[in-house]
Amino acid sequence: MQKRRDVWLSTVLSPKGAVLALVLAAFTFGAITTFAVQGMARAASDEELSVAEVYANKAAGIVRVDVTPGPGRYAFSVGPGRDVLVPSGSGFVHSSGVVVTSRHVVVGASAIHVRLADGRVLRARYIAGDPDSDIALLDVDAPAAGLRPLTLADSSAVRVGDAVVAIGSPFGLASSVTAGIVSGVDRTIMAPDNSPVVGAIQTDAAINHGNSGGPLLDVHGDVIGVVAQFMSASGGNNGVALAVPSNTVRTVVTRLLSRRARTDV
DSSP, X not given: OHHHHHHHHHHHXXXXXXXXXXXHHHHHHXXXXXXXXXXXHHHHHTOOXXXXXXXXXXXXXXXXXXXXXXXXXXXXXXXXXXXXXXXXXXXXXXETTEEEEXXXXXXXXXXXXXXXXXXXXXXXXXXEEETTTTEEEEEEOOOGGGOOOOOBOOGGGOOTTOEXXXXXXXXXXXXXXXXXXXXXXXXXXXXXXXXXXXXXXXXXXXXXXXXXXXXXXXXXXXXXXXXXXXXXXXXXXXXXXXXXXXXXXXXXXXXXXHHHHHHHO
């Protein structure tokens, strides 16, 4: 045993052994360092962001949607016999050239424009809409570099009490941010065509006219829902707003884009 120990020590202490030891140490340290850095990167991607950080990271992907009313333009009901015509709404970039918004914001419009976060105003074209979910897609002719797509989260993982951020254009005030929590899940709301939208997410974040079509974001800056409506006896925010869940949005958007692809062929 002593002989083996002496041989090992003589090998390590020899010039060649010293070099070998240094190489092994550097490799081991490098591997550990690489693993640690990768672990930190993974942890950072899951890190919860502040409201300010969500806004800073995601506002560039959110647009104001302005419409010129046309015949049959949908008026938003704020109570029995009280309909208002909202000239603007909100939306967000889903992919290059495609913006998601609420159908009731754009249906019946004779012209549609989107205002990007950098102030540019671009003409938009209505691609398609789904009256059953009140989701619509717009085609925007803009360089890919100017459009910042947002990511759709898994809305089935949303829990009551989760923090949320809403970014949109209430009363035409572009890039406005409010925050709150998820007040309820699995709500059922009625689309403008009286179709039930199940799984809606309720929030107490301040939502007003013009927020429709904008994203409801989680603490990672991912979209968990599309703001659809709020409940109010006065026409103003009362802390009860509802959003179409992102899983429904994903299904509808995929279907609408597939229909568009078949039409374009």
